[in-house]
Amino acid sequence: MTAPLTAPPTLATEPHPHRWAAAVVMMVAALMDLLDTTIVNVAIPSIAQDLHASAGALQWTVSAYLLGFAAALIVSGHLGDRYGRRTLFLVGTAGFGLASLACGTAQTAGQLIAARAVQGVLAAVLVPQVIGSFPTLFQGRERGAAFGMYGAVAGFASAVGLLLGGVLTNADLFGWGWRSVFLVNVPVALITLVAGALLVPATRERSAGRPDALGSLVLAAGLVAIVLPLVQGRENGWPLWGWICLAAGVLTVTGLGVFQARRHTTATVPLLPARAFRLPAFSVGVLVQLLFSVAMQGFFLVFAVWLQSGQGYTPLQAGLLTVAFSAGGFLTAPAADALAVRHGRLVLAAGALLMAGGFGWVWAAVDRAATVHTGAWPLAPGLAVAGAGLGFLVVPLVNVVLSAVPADLAGGASGIFSTAQQFGGALGAAILGTVFFGHADQGLTEALGTAMPWVTGGFVVCAVLCTALPRTAISGS
Secondary structure, three states, X not given: OOOOOOOOOOOOOOOOOOXXXXXXXXXXXXXXXXXXXXXXXXXXXXXXXXXXXXHHHHHHHHHHHHXXXXXXXXXXXXXXXXXXXXXXXXXXXXXXXXXXHHHHOOOOHHHHHHHHHHHHHHHHXXXXXXXXXXXXXXXXXXXXXXXXXXXXXXXXXXXXHHHHHHHXXXXXXXXXXXXXXXXXXXXXXXXXXXXXXXXXXXXXXXXXXXXXXXXXXXXXXXXXXXXXXXXXXXOOOOOHHHHHHHHHHHHHXXXXXXXXXXXXXXXEEOOOOHHHHOOHHHHHHHHHHHHHHHHHHHHHHHXXXXXXXXXXXXXXXXXXXXXXXXXXXXXXXXXXXXXXXXXXXXXXXXXXXXXXXXXXXXXHHOOOOOOOOOOXXXXXXXXXXXXXXXXXXXXXXHHHHHOOOOHHHHHHHHHHHHHXXXXXXXXXXXXXXXXXXXXXXXXXXXXXXXXXXXXXXXXXXXXXXXXXXXXXXXXXX
16 A cells, blocks of 8 residues: 655645546546555566566566666655656656557566656656645545545555456466456546646645755666665675675665755755654654565565465456455545554554554464465455454554654655655565575475564564654544
8 A cells, every 4th residue: 555645744735626536537647556566566477477577577577567666756756846747657657558558568576666666756747746736626524534535445445456456367368368457457547637737736845855866767777776676686696796786786875865964955855854764753663664675575575476376366366365455554644643643652552463463363374284275254354364464553553653753844754654665665675585596496385484573573573673763653633
């Protein structure tokens, strides 16, 4: 789920007459990104078989999209604020549709990975314009209702993405197989592009500073340099260049933050606002978001491969099983914000522990006998418990952290959170995928067993970190 960005309040203006129609159009477009975050997971084994993709290529199929999104998200939001959100929205929608077409027609794993990276960048161009437009289009209670509708759509997409990926892959419409999970975006993008041109008004922030395009390129290079050796290292015997590349990536991202902290010019908007990172609650919150995404995205990558390639599940059966996870989240998400206002960090810590326990349940339910198929019913309760934890951890996380962040930093802080979520997902596919595929020659069940401690351990660490967050959240009343 892509965390909603929170834009700073704008001056009251006359409401746009077609604001709700415009909001629906924009949310339908954003739904393409929300679905693509999860829809591809169930199709991964089919992609491997059809394109003869290596383990590293499968990891890149997930990571390339998330890396592209993470690298372009912050600067895209600033571009929309300064030059007009409607224009960026239409460019992002059209580009996302074309990139999806390229994904669906890819003939090699390399072509698919390149198209996925472009798709992620275009999604990052599209999504911030949706959230950034809401404070301009809506006022008062309507604004809260609009953001609430977006949150509901985000939750719906996370649930449906896994199932839809299985349905489309299994149905093999027109003989497309896994390609359908990408090609379904093409007509949606075309329809929303036309509707957006007719209904979405032009909005911008007159006081917005110049986006830091050079800083965005440096950030992108740093993020890629971190993930590249983690994905390719195992297949290449962990060469020296990989460790040098990893160190260079970490130093690049850190150096960018230090440089922007010491730079005194106000001509450009900083990508990594140092004032926010000086707040312990914000820094810890970003780390929680990062680790959560590492563990969850990594789990669903290796779990999908284990279910289909190791246990003989069809894509549809795998998709149906993982809906249990989303069902658990639906049960807790509606109450999460209200509980966080009263109990703050305790709710988040409990959510992280539920996720650790739920995924631990999944591993305990796996039948280790090589000749025995593990049925869905023993696995479903653990997934539901983990999903319930998701609702308590992720839904109120930004709200709890923003209670310690000045209002003028709220928009930038939320952008950093979404970047951490996407980059964490890319890291998760790289790290957990490497652990899993590194032991695949011992059997996929054994490989899953080596990956699961990383998953449960990641959520336990999240729970510990949550104790350093603020005691309460911001009240929505």
